[in-house]
Amino acid sequence: MMYTTQMDAAKRGIITKEMEIVAKKENMDVEVLRGLIAQGKVVIPANKNHKALDPEGIGEGLRTKINVNLGISKDCYNIDKEMEKVKTALDMKVEAIMDLSSYGKTEEFRRRLVEMSPAMIGTVPMYDAVGFYDKELKDITAEEFLKVVQKHAEDGVDFVTIHAGINRQTAEVFKRNKRLTNIVSRGGSLLYAWMELNNEENPFFKYYDELLDICEKYDLTLSLGDACRPGSIHDATDTSQIQELLVLGELTLRAWERNVQVIIEGPGHMPINEIAANVLIEKKLCHGAPFYVLGPIVTDIAPGYDHITSAIGGALAASHGVDFLCYVTPAEHLRLPNLEDMKEGIIAAKIAAHAGDLGKNIKGAKDRDYAMSKARQELNWEKMFELAIDPEKAIRYRKESQPQHEDSCTMCGKMCSMRNMNKVMEGKNINILREDD
Structure with a gap:
């Protein structure tokens, strides 16, 4: 029987080879796993074009996974150095790598990454759009934004961060409720600027069905980005963050109707006493979809040590049900991380993930x-x-x-x-x- 995505297969009662691999890794009954995927509580990001993939599951009842951010930039444009980091990250058995490249030959780096990586690969197509078209942000069309997503999907990336929740309504809430650090999400800030400059709706929100067409075709997992994640302790759990989360919950249901797998992204900077509540709110408003957090960083005053501040927050978040941790390096807020920074960030995230698994009694x-x-x-x-x-x-x-x-x-x-x-x-x-x- 044919199926379009892992979620489609799960709903039809089909056990895919990816489900079998993940169930074995997690020491979980494959039928239980299939049921969780059908409900959207577990995802297996596995683009049909990523042939080197060794699949992993993210979500309820599974080990907490970690992601490593890499990629080339205008100030640090050295593909060979980034590939060295990729190889080291893979040697350290990370489950996911996000290519955040924003300058130059991003396609070459992305394709090499997909070709060699057994870890799942994620991207933020928004970062690539300006360089891809060699056009100023304001002049890029909605259709062109979608074409970049299509290109990344064709190249075999397994999940994409899309900031579809920062729509005109969320933007108005943001304007009415002043923040200390405004919008710190790079992709979110670019989309907010595009909306303001063009007086238009967010193209990923307006053409969400077309976005889902792409995701369904390649089994591309949507990581719904949190443009309004707090960038400071002061802004944590504020009106803008919660408003966006409400939108993401609705977008999740629309994706599931199309059998598109969804991850929800979360904070950010957050005081330690608000982490448990944030996990509960996300799981409630987004219907149990897997939760992916950056940190959270529990204090703003430790530049050079943010792998530690994030590990503290990540361990607590994972113990309360967060499923996926994005690593943070000692270079966070300061510069592009080097190889040693990356290694320290990976170790800190691994410690946080395992501590969280102990807290939520993950089997084994x-x-x-x-x-x-x-x-x-x-x-x-x-x-x-x-x-x-x-x-x-x-x-x-x-x-x-x-x-x-x-x-x-x-x-x-x-x-x-x-x-x-x-x-x-x-x-x-x-x-x-x-x-x-």
Whole structure:
């Protein structure tokens, strides 16, 4: 039986090869997974033209996934350097890479990325439009915006961020309710500017059905962008953010009618005490669609350390039901991240995702922690390194400061609690000041 998208197949009772792969990875019954996809609570972004893809699921009951942002810009135009970052990110087993390229040969970079990447690939076609047509923003037509989405879909990207919720109504709410940092979403700000300059409706909202035609044809997952995400703690959970979320909820239902898979994007900057409520609001207003957040960053005062501020917010958000974390690097708000920044951001996001999985009792999430604790109790250093999120760093730290006794470390030496408790539990003596008998 033929089907158009993963959601169409799920509604028809068809188990796709992608569903089988994801169910095995998640240790989940494939029929349960199919049911969640049919309801829109889980997505498998899998463009029909992405032949190298090793599919992953995002949504309810699944492991929290992470996304890495990469791409070339006018100020840092070096495709080879970006490809080095891509290869490293793939080696670090990230589940998704977003190509945010905004200058030059974006098509070449995007095609190379899709051709080599087993991870799902996302883009923001809006970023590409100005360079693609070599026209000023104001002069790009609605039809031309849709053609860029069509091009990205043909090239095999698995999901696209589309800021369709910043329509004329949302824009009027934004104007009436002043913000400290206005619209910080790059794509959202460009669309708002286009609307103001042309006195027209958002083309992605006005021609949403045509957008869905493209998505249905290629099984392109819609990541409905949050143009009004808060860019500061001050603006969190404000009227503009909630107004846009109401629109995104309606757009979600329209997409599901066409069997188009949907992810909802979220904040942004947010105080820690508002995160749980934001997850609940999104899940309610957007009918349980998977939730994808940038951070959230829980304080505005840590430039250079925003991989930490975002990991704090991401862990809490994931524990309350967020399904997909966009990594944040130490370079956030400062510059394009380099290779080391990217690696630090990936590790921080992986920690946040796993901590969130522990909090929401994802099946099997605790197994690795149990094994690590057992290895620590046994003072099995090799096993500890094997289980570590970043084995390379753990091994380096151990080698940089060698203890006198191999069954301890230079922090505690022979006062090591694990070492001494093992001896006592075995009925042995403890010699702290003298050599063992």
